[in-house]
């Protein structure tokens with residue numbers, strides 16, 4: 219069992235079967251979904267590999283202390299946890315399937331951003347932006363994050379969360395409940411613009427996906443570019459978000475934070 223109370227601010231443990239155990243005063247939250255290996259096959263570098271397991275990661279949505287239910291509902295916010303075992307998918311590290319978010323209605327094509335926090339393990343996030351028709355790749359970024367670090371996914375960036383460590387990766391996210399995921403632009407091209415692959419010297423490397431043309435070079439960025447947002451402070455982001463839901467306003471109203479959000483990628 220791995221106790222993630224210190225890093226999450228919530229009485230939660232992770233079982234050896236990669237499930238969450240909720241301790242009082244938290245109630246039991248059901249597993250929202252387990253990602254099947256068969257669903258990952260279309261986005262893998264090598265679709266012919268042997269499955270490391272039938273299910274490759276686990277998602278729990280809408281976790282909250284009883285006293286926070288009303289405030290989170292009123293602010294259209296969800297706190298979710300994803301558990302990503304340190305499986306290898308062939309040469310590739312285990313990762314989420316990848317998606318974009320649909321533009322927020324009433325904005326000039328601005329999608330909902332997202333913020334992640336590493337609760338246990340070693341994460342690598344791949345972020346990519348394409349034009350509005352998903353034809354041309356404009357920018358590809360990657361961020362490494364360790365336990366306690368937060369990563370903001372800027373609006374309109376497709377994303378995958380990658381476990382590059384030898385232990386299970388447990389991550390939390392805050393997200394608008396009004397967001398809509400878009401999976402097709404990633405599955406159509408059999409994954410993101412780069413595949414995260416093991417490298418004996420560097421630990422990891424990115425292999426370009428041939429289904430994208432004229433892909434720009436990938437640039438590593440640092441979590442320090444995200445510190446304009448209070449939620450990235452050195453404390454569990456569940457606590458920051460529930461103490462002051464206004465600090466998460468950028469998740470629902472990204473159009474008001476264009477300057478701060480563009481600072482992450484420039």
Ligand SMILES: [Fe+2]
Nearest residue numbers: 317318319332
């Ligand atoms: Fe997302």
